[in-house]
Amino acid sequence: MAARERKQPAPVSSEPVQAGIPAAAQESRNVVALHGAPASPLDLPTEVFRAGLDRRKANRAALMEWIRSALVEGTDYGRIHTASKQKCQLAAHGRAHECADPRHWSKPSLWKPGAEKICGMLGVSVTFPTLHDYEQAALRGVDLKHVIIRCEIRDASGRVVADGVGARGIAQDCGDLNKALKMAEKSAHIDATLRMAGLSEVFTQDLEDMKPEQTEPPADRTARPTISAADHRRLEATIRDYGLDRERVKEWVRKACKVDHFPDLSPAQFEKLLVKLRQWADEEAQRLAYENAQIADAETDKCPF
Ligand SMILES: [Zn+2]
Secondary structure, three states: OHHHHHHOOOOOOOOOHHHOHHHHHHHHHHHHHHHOOOOOHHHOOHHHHHHHHHHHHHHHHHHHHHHHHHOOEOOOEEOOEOOOOOOOHHHHOOOHHHOOOHHHEOOOEEOHHHHHHHHHHHOOEEEOOOHHHHHHHHHOOOOOOEEEEEEEEEOOOOOEEEEEEEEEEHHHHOOOHHHHHHHHHHHHHHHHHHHHHHHHHHHHHHHHOOOHHHOOOOOOOOOOOOOOHHHHHHHHHHHHHOOOOHHHHHHHHHHHHOOOOHHHOOHHHHHHHHHHHHHHHHHHHHHHHHHHHHHHHHHHHOOOO
16 A cells, blocks of 8 residues: 555645646746846746756757767767877887777867767857958968967857857968968867857767776776876967966966866866866957957058058
């Protein structure tokens, strides 16, 4: 009898069934009609809010399922062997591609073909609104050291659903501005795609779940894990590419991570820092765009004689 009772669903509320989602949704529409958009999603009627969360969760699961089936490792995304030759025998013999130690490999990173597939599947369009400014600057003969390109992803109604930033030092491409713009465009596109619907977090975690045998924790759990030499190089390169002040970054790391040197960062702190660097680059891009506009104005005002 007790077992049977447990199978009975507990009553959620004493209100009649008709007062469920449709009524709540109706109430929500009335609120919107009277006051415009609700001030915060937390002001929505509970049932509407819960239905929204459930839908989001289900859609995310569907998206991940699609990503697992449609994206090909080595074509759409990939991992990099990051362990040094001292740490990996196979790497020491130039056979890192044969290495099966999951700790030696980076998290999977999304590549351009993968980003294009995801955007195509979601029916969104990709634009680079600041690209034109760089083309104009190049035509005017402005000596550029870095390019920072913004990517905007828009849904069918033209609403921006995600944006991303890609930066590139011109020197990296031997002064070839066109190539630098293409590379910056590519990373901005990937960045924006990852940010769309919080894919950044989902992508790295769930794709790793594809191979359960690779999820075992490191043997030595007492030592605090720190970033690999490759991650350190990537960090320095990112700071350089974004044209950020290295000392300013170090200062932030000292305060936020309680770490004096970049190689002492934990992988989690490293990931957090990369996000922060992107934000700073974003701010810097806005500042540069503003300055470029000022320069353009000044040049238009200049007397040609
Ligand atoms: Zn290895």
